[in-house]
Every structure is written in C-alpha cells, then in structure tokens.
Amino acid sequence: METVDIDGLRASVVKQGGIVRQLKKDGASQEEVTKAVKVLQELKAKLEEEVKKQEPEDTFDKATFDDVLLRKMFVVPSFEIYGGVAGLYDFGPVTCALKANFINLWKQHFILEEDMLEVECTNLTPYCALKTSGHVDKFTDLMVKDSKTGECYRADKLLEAKMDQLLKDITLSKEQRLELEHIRIQADSYTPDQLDELFAKYGVVALATGNPLTHPFPFNLMFSTQIGPEGNLQGFLRPETAQGMFMNYRRLMDYNGRKFPFAAAQVGTGFRNEISPRAGLLRVREFPMAEIEHFCNPNDKRHPKFAKVAHLVLPLFSREHQQGDGKLLTLTMGEAVKEGVVNNETLGYFMARTYLFLLRVGIAPEKMRFRQHLLTEMAHYASDCWDCEIKLSYGWTECVGIADRACFDLKKHSEATKVEMTASVAHEVPIEKKVLAATFNNRAIGVAFKKEQAVVKAYLKTLGEEDLEACQKLIDAMAANGSAEVGPLDNGKTYTITPDLVSYKPAVLKIHEEKFIPSVVEPSFGVGRLIYSILEHSFYVREGEEKRTVMAFKPAVAAIKCSIMPINNSEQFNPTVEKIGEALRYYALAFKTDASSASIGRRYARTDEIGVPFAITVDFETLNEKSELFNTVTLRERDSMKQIRIPIAELASTLNDVVKERKTWEELLAQYPQVDVKEE
C-alpha cells in the first residue's frame, strides 16, 4: 500500500488557506475566491481521509459499553439511590470476582515469583508520617475556581482539555501539533504562573460557564480526619500504600534474615480527594492499588533475573522521543539499559515483568506504552521513572508507575525518627581499596589534644581512607611548613597538626562489608484503572440478527470460567449437570448453571455478555448409551464460537489446564473433534 505524505498534504492545506485569505484581503472576484475555496476544501477532505486511513477509526461503542457496565452491574455509582457521590463507584459480582482473580495473578506473578514480603498496613495514617514523606506539603493539585460561580476545576485537566480541542484541527502544522502535544503531556508540571500565562494564551475558561478563572492555587488531595476522642491527633487516609512499607522497613529486613536485596509488596486501597472527578471511572476518590518496594544497593542496581527479560521489546516512549518525533523505540530491554535509555537493570526488569503481566490479564499490546517522565515531571530525588500508559476511550491513561526513588523515603523517615534505616552487604571477595594508613604517636597526641584526641584521630584516619587528595595536601603542607591546620571538624574546632603526631603511608584496605541506605525501585499499580482497562479492551459488539455484546475476558481472569447448559429444561439432564458441577468444583473453577427454558443461543448470549469464556452443553447424545457420543458434551469457546465434543471425564481437568494457562483453546481444537454449529 502506498503511503501518502500527510505532512506534505498539511502544508498544502495551510498554503491554500493563506491563498484564500490573501484573495479575500485583496478584494478578488467572487469567482476567483470560490475557486480557491473549493481547492482548499478538496485538499482538506483529502487530508481528513488520509488521516483517518492511517489512524484506523476506533470502533469502540462507548454508549453501549456504559450501558452494559450498569445493566450487568459491572460498575455502578455508589450511593446511587441518594443521587451518587462524584468519584465513588461500586463493583458488582462479576467485577468483584474479576478483581479477585486479577489480584491472585498479581500475587503469583510478583510476590510468589520473587519471594516478596507481603504486608497489610492501615488506611488511617497519622500526620507525622505524611509530613515527613512530603505529602502534607506537596500532595496537591493546582485548582482554579470559576471567578463568578466558585465552581472548582483542576487546572491541568482544563489545559489538557483545551489542547485536545485544539489538536482536533487537522490543518495544524507538524510543529504546531508537537507544541500542543508537548504542553498536554506536561500539563501537570507547570507552575501557577506558567498556567496563568498558558490559560491566557490559549483562552482557557470555566468549562460550564465560560467565565474567567481565578489564579491557580494548590489544593491538598488527602482526606483528613481526627484519630481518637481527644481531637488532637490529625490523621489522613493514605494516598498510597507505599509509606506503610517504609514504616516497616527494619522489621521486614530482619524478617528477611538481613539478606539483600529484597522487596515488600502491598495490595490495598488508596484515597485522593479529587478536585473534580469528571473522567468517570478513571479519576476516582478511592481505588484499589498494588505496590512493590524493591530495596537494593544504590551502587549495584543489577538484577539477578534481568537476563530472562533482556530480549523483550517493550513499547518504550522515551523522554527524547516525546519531545522529538513522538515515536516509540524498538529496542530490546537489554539494549535500552545498555544505552542508558532505561536507567538500570532493576528498573528495566520490573518494566518488563509489568509488560508481561498486563498481557497476561488481557490488556491489548497495541494499546500500551511505557512513557518516560520528562525531567520537569520527575521528583528531584528520582533517578528515572516510567509510566505504563494504556489507551482508553479517555485517551492515554497512566495505569502503572515504575520509579527509581533512590533513597529518598528511607532517608527522610530515618532523619525524622532517628531510627537507622540502613542495610549492609558482605562482599564475598573483599574489595581492595588504596588508602593512606595513618600511624599515630598516641602519647604526643594525648598531650596535644587531651580530651579531644579521639575526635582528631578519627578525622585523620578517615581522611587517609576517604579523601586521598586532601590527605596528600595535608602531608605536603606539613612537610613544607612543619605543621598544617585541619578543620573546622564536626565539633566546630580547628586543630594544628604536626608531623610528630601522625605519619601516613600507602596501604591497601580490604572492605568486607558495605553499609548504605537502600535505593527503592517502586512499581505502583493502579488496580482500579487496570480493571477498567480490561473491561474496555475486552468489550466488543457481535453483529447478528441483534447486536450482542461480549466481554472477551481471558480465562485466567474471567469471573466465571464456564456455564453448564442442558439442551432443554427437562429433569433427565440433572444428574449429568450435577456430576459436571462436582468435577468443576474439585478444581475450584467458578461456573454457572443455566437450565432455563431460553434457547441455547440466548443462553450463550447471556454468558458472553458477562465474559464467560466457555459453555458446556449437555444434550441427548450425552445421555444416549447407544451413541458414540455417550458421556461427551460440547464445549463452546466464547470468541470463536467454535465447539468441540469432549468426554465428560476429561472436561474439568482440561478446562483447569486452560484457566491455569497450561493449554490453549487452539490445542483443544487440534485434540478434539470439532462440532459444526451455527448459532441463532
């Protein structure tokens, strides 16, 4: 297929637009103008067509999807009978089970696989912990109010919405487009003054009224409460689960036998008092999340299992490309770390493991990218940070953040509590270090410095071990002048050192143990958003006599693994249905029996709607002792609608293998005779 030069077409549109304007300005004849406008319209139409061709239209039917979510009780507004509360949603039966399966897989994929230490900490968090972590001062969004009605808006979201609106103009030049996209991407990292300027430049006003907005000001997103009856202990609902793991760092390290590195993990709820939660299920005020804190040596961020993922090619959207051509990298993770695109192996390892996990639970690979934080977005202490973004009907949405937070949190909490939060690793082969070893004349030093001799000796010893250059200067100064000043030391004093007190000679120090405040690599999963992403990516409409909606949940996460349907509601099928149910229960496979009098087609449609991957049909052949098909049933797969005939004796264990990801439907198709059935 020939690719059309869209950029060239755009340039033609812009050029022709200029011609039309010039003609009008010059007072050209009606005919001339009409002709030029016609050319412009043709060019625009062609451009539009080509843009559509290259970005295939998304067939996602949001209205039907939203209807199914409500009608089948996947997700419903909380406190609906009281009119609801913005940003709060409840999960119904199917989503509850889906979420439980998701969490189980997450625990298998991360906690069990890496032997992580799981903890469960409280939602209530006292002021002191969140003051130290920086949340009391900095966990804010910039808010603006409608200057007349006082309605509150999140400033960055208004800016993003404006950019989205402007970006719809297909006649933008490549440069204009990049500029707007760039502003959109870093909408949440502008200062209030920068926002004011951008609002003025692009004409951002209150959405509901068109009124001007106030100057942006920070609003803290934590829910505040009082702990205890006295009312003097302020607390918050945790904005993330991470802090609980930092609190427990020392106990966790002890539990782990002081071995290093190690990781803690937590699945729980996070809370954010969103300013104006307009984006439905994505911007909510409480949400399930799952976080990992991997504690490692800041001087050695290799990962022992990195080789296992080095070959993977992830959709990396690096800082440079976001500000450049907007394209994804096509490096393997091994190359990405080697070339410094991804800061270190541990970070890269978790990015790759995250990618594999998301594929496993059913996120569409073509709607996933890892976007690196721009330098302006990243916390000052962080070494590197990548968001896994998922493309939804709301646009690209951050669903997982994977950050190297260095030693920031442990250091801060250690300073605030005076509790040491360090680790040490023993070197199997001691590291050899060239030093200048100090030899002291203890008697003379004692006379010279009396009670302060220990301080001075410690300083001189450390100088020779840690700062060879400065130590050599001291030696040289003493040799040249007969004495030298050192200090001021920690006690604020300065001392005069003479060659009779100390002498240095080159030596090799063997270092057996290294002590450090660990660096933390933190993969943080927005479980609520991921569940929503699975719902969107799984949803499709099957065209037929009537529209039927399907949820293509993967068997591993599907709430209900299969349905059992007798061909009609006659009682003769009951014993067989019971027997199959018992076998499924043996493997703890959730199932539903539908022995209603509805047609098989209608019953299939019902299970498709809630994402049941398999349907078992018990028919007359099943019961017919004289038939070759005696004691076999049909097994129908939801998406292909293909059916096989399988012996009841092999049914449950086979389904268990598929659910446990040990077998695929394709393998079953090859193994068992296919039945030719036309639904409806």
Next chain:
Amino acid sequence: METVDIDGLRASVVKQGGIVRQLKKDGASQEEVTKAVKVLQELKAKLEEEVKKQEPEDTFDKATFDDVLLRKMFVVPSFEIYGGVAGLYDFGPVTCALKANFINLWKQHFILEEDMLEVECTNLTPYCALKTSGHVDKFTDLMVKDSKTGECYRADKLLEAKMDQLLKDITLSKEQRLELEHIRIQADSYTPDQLDELFAKYGVVALATGNPLTHPFPFNLMFSTQIGPEGNLQGFLRPETAQGMFMNYRRLMDYNGRKFPFAAAQVGTGFRNEISPRAGLLRVREFPMAEIEHFCNPNDKRHPKFAKVAHLVLPLFSREHQQGDGKLLTLTMGEAVKEGVVNNETLGYFMARTYLFLLRVGIAPEKMRFRQHLLTEMAHYASDCWDCEIKLSYGWTECVGIADRACFDLKKHSEATKVEMTASVAHEVPIEKKVLAATFNNRAIGVAFKKEQAVVKAYLKTLGEEDLEACQKLIDAMAANGSAEVGPLDNGKTYTITPDLVSYKPAVLKIHEEKFIPSVVEPSFGVGRLIYSILEHSFYVREGEEKRTVMAFKPAVAAIKCSIMPINNSEQFNPTVEKIGEALRYYALAFKTDASSASIGRRYARTDEIGVPFAITVDFETLNEKSELFNTVTLRERDSMKQIRIPIAELASTLNDVVKERKTWEELLAQYPQVDVKEE
C-alpha cells in the same frame, strides 16, 4: 472422680467469715479468734484448690505469644518508628497469606456455596446514607473523662473491668456472682444515669489515676471527613460494610433476575474511632470484616438447606440461661428452632454454617459459644440476634454477629430516598383468603360522593379484604341503623354509608403474588478478630531442650503449606529440590525452601514457629539409585512430629489433597510407611 460441692464450700467460707467478725466484735479471746481464723483460712484454701481443679488452668503463655507475634512479624504496631498509633496494627507476610486463605475459604464456604452476589462498595460514605441508617445519631459509645486529667475512657469497659476484678473473689456467693456476671454482660446497654449509679455503687474510678469520673456522655465512633474541594459534603469512613449492600439492593435484585430469596456479600474494611483502644489487637480502629445480607420473605423465613444442619448441636448460650444458670444448651439446631430458642430457620442455618466455618479455619470448639442478645441489648427492630463469642486471653469476645434485622434498613432507606425497595414472590399454588367481597351501586355512589367516590370505594373494598371484623361491624351497623359512619380516611374526611351504596357477601380471594419489604438476616464476621483468634488458638509451646513455639495452623489456612529441606547444603540436592518445587507450584501450594546449613531440627523449629504444617526432607536415600528409597522423601507433620516416606511422584498431589481437605494426615499415616525419627 468425685465432684465437690463448691457452692456449699463457698457458703461455709462466708459463714466462717461471719463467725470471725462476730468474735472480734464480741471481744473474744485472742486464742478463740486465732482458731476461727485458721478454720477460715483452711476453708478458703480448700475452696481455691477446688475452683482451680474444676476450671483447669489455662496454660496459654501470653508473654511468649506476644513476643512471637512481634518477632516473626505476625502483627506489628503501625507507624512503630513514630511511636505507633493506639488501635492501629499492620500484618506481616505470614498473617497476610493466612488472611488471604481465610478470605478464600470464606468465599467458598458462603458466597460460592449459596450463590451469593458479591459486591465491593466504597469506604467513604456520605452523611445522608449514615443519617438514615441511624449511625449519625446512634453509633456511639458512652464516654467518661477523668475529672482532673481529662483522659477519656469507655464507660462500659470500665464497668466490665470492675466486674472482672470483683469476680476474682472466690468467696462470692452464687447469687452475688450471677449478679456481677449479669452486669458485666450487659455493661454496654446501660443508660448514662444507670452507669452513674453503678459506678457509685461499685466504686468505679479512672484507671490511671483513681480520680473520679465525669457523667457518661455519647461519643460518635465514626471517622469524619470532607469529600470534595468545596468542603460542603460531609462524609464518614464506613463503620460496617452492610450499608453498601442496602444501597445496591435494587440493582442486586435485578441482577438476580428478581428471584427470591437471595443474599449479597461483601469483604472489606470497617472503621471505628475507638475511645481508648486498650485491648491490644481486639479493639482496633480499622479492621477487615466480611458481611452477608440475606434478603428473605418476612412471612416465610424457612431455609431450603436447613435440613442439612438441623442435626448439629451448637454451643448455644440463650438469653434465659445467661440470666439463669449460666450453662449452655444441648439442643440440636432443629430442636432450637422448633422450640423457638432460635427465631427462625434462616437465622439458625447461618449460625450452623458459621459454626462449621469456624471449625474449618481452626477455632477451638471448646472456646466458642453463641450468645443470644438480651432483650435490653437488642435493637428495637431486630427479631433475634446471636453473637458467636470466642474465648481468648482477653475473655469471651464477640467475633461474629448473626442478626435478624427485619426490614429496618431497607424501609428506612426507601422512606428517605422515595425509592421502592420491595420484592415479590409468586405463589405456585395461589393462596386462598376468605373475604367479604364488596358490590357497589356505582351510580348511587357517584351521586353521593362525586369526586371522592374512588377514595370511598377503595376504602370499602379493602375493608372487606383486610379487616373482616371491622367490615362485619359496618354491615351490622347499617342493618341496625340504616347507615354508618366510616373514617376519618387518609384524606381526613368521614363519610356516611348506606346499604343502597354497597353490599358485601362472603367470597374467596385467590392471591397469586405477594409483595413485601424483605427481611434481612445478617451474619457479620469480624475478620481481624477471627484472625487473631486463630493465632491464639493455634499457638503452643513445645517443651524440649529449649522452649520452641509452634503455630498449629490448619493446612487449609496455613500461609506456607510446606518447606523443602535438603539434608545438608550440598549442591547435589538442588535438582531434586527444584523438581519438587515445580510440582508444588503446579498445585499453587505455597512453600519455602530452606537449604541453609542449620541442623534439620533447627530448621523444623523455624517452620513450626510460623505454622508450616509439613516439611519435606530430601536425603541421601532420595538420590541413591540403588536404594529402595530412591526418589522418595520424608514428609514430617508439624504437630505430631511423625514422618512418613513418600514417593516424590505422589508428593504434591497428596499434599494438595490434604490442603483441600480431601485427605487427612491420619490417612497418610495409614497409607505410607512411617519413619522413626526422634527430633533432637
């Protein structure tokens, strides 16, 4: 064994005490007094001995238990490095896994078994919902303050503590004892004035200082917060998960195809701003819970599966016996419902299912009782309520509440929101009802009542169907006086009815459908307390060369199902250890490998401490192709410390069967050769 009459002994002690006092008062000789005192002391010693004999001493070693909880990170104070926050605790790795297994079993036992509809609602709850439910006004505890320091106490807990202190006096008469026990049991149902009186009578003062206390006043236990940036929407953290299910009642009923009865279930967090959380892990400020709302016909509370549990004898502690002899009933559940001790089948069914569940997860049966609420304790709308109490080192503790809440919640929310919350059941065989059917003279009625004729006709018709007695009175009055007054009706008016307007005749009405606001039977599980109960009931100390602590977790709930230990840390064992690990992973059985150089005995002790039920040892025989024991390993059970020799090929599936409760260790002992091993 002869039983001694303790009550008689008590009476003798009291009597002899009186004699001693009288002698002293009468100025008897020193010799006489000494003699009488000696008799008193002997009687007291004998009484003490007998009391001890009949209530065998609890060997629970609380200090060691608490030490293990912290050291092995079962449960640790939250925000410990900041000094902790009273009433907040974190779970470490073992308890997290234990809890996850507990919840999975709970879901299997209740949700899957009964096809309940699971939901997940938010913790944040707006004022309106909790105002209607009564929590804003009544979810309070009575609080008293130290009149000098202002320290806060929960009034009922102070009274309970006082009663416990007084009950330690073994010389109390039976009546005195019963009185104190009675006060203790209903400590939380006294009014402020009654408490004041009891405090004065028994000398209750501030625990820490001995200062007098203020008058008791109600303190609301909900954590309050503001939802949204405007600060005008007050919210609370939910005190229970139940309300979320009532909110979703209509959607749930629709989801269930309007079939009836049905149940909703929710697992989540509850919050209570406890006044003075002193009882360690039991009185906490946030806690996991699991609740069921079973919606049923108020006129038909039979349960289809009741027959399955009717034979069970639960430890029932009825209202009557609490106020009488303090003994447990020995009725089957079938008898208990029949005799009206337990209000109805549905309530009884859930009590029995709860009992079975608690046995399944490892609660000691002799430390469990179902205590019926006293009439003074029970909410006015409730029909019956039983708490499952578990005996812990803190005393008998409410861990599950099973209440018949009638239609209270749905009715209240329906009134507040004007949303209809009803259900209807169709009668397969229509119910026949004797009525007085009204026949109207429409023309005459039209003339008599004009626009109000519909109101009057509806009243007269309903009268004949719903209140035969009143209807007959009307007929008689018309016959006697030629007319009769009816009303005032709903519109406030009174009407004169004459025989020419309406006539009645006996008829039979067939009722095909019944409409009602459902009754709710609510089993509510305090998951945190149950987890703690499992920890206490599982804990014991094994005497040997050194004290070793064990957690006797049942295989089904144990965090780690088995450990794999090569007999020493030589590398030759690695492939076999790997192979076994893979087989265990196939069945998703959590395991730990301990290939350290510590002795096998020490390694067993380590796994005992965290409650691993089985240990697999790979030894030289395992690898020895010439041995009969080639490819077999030893399997050690934690509590019996017995070992069997089992082929590797059968190991994982056998362990899986034990964990899934399909096989017992005793069956394995019978099946496989036992190995004679003496640990240390």
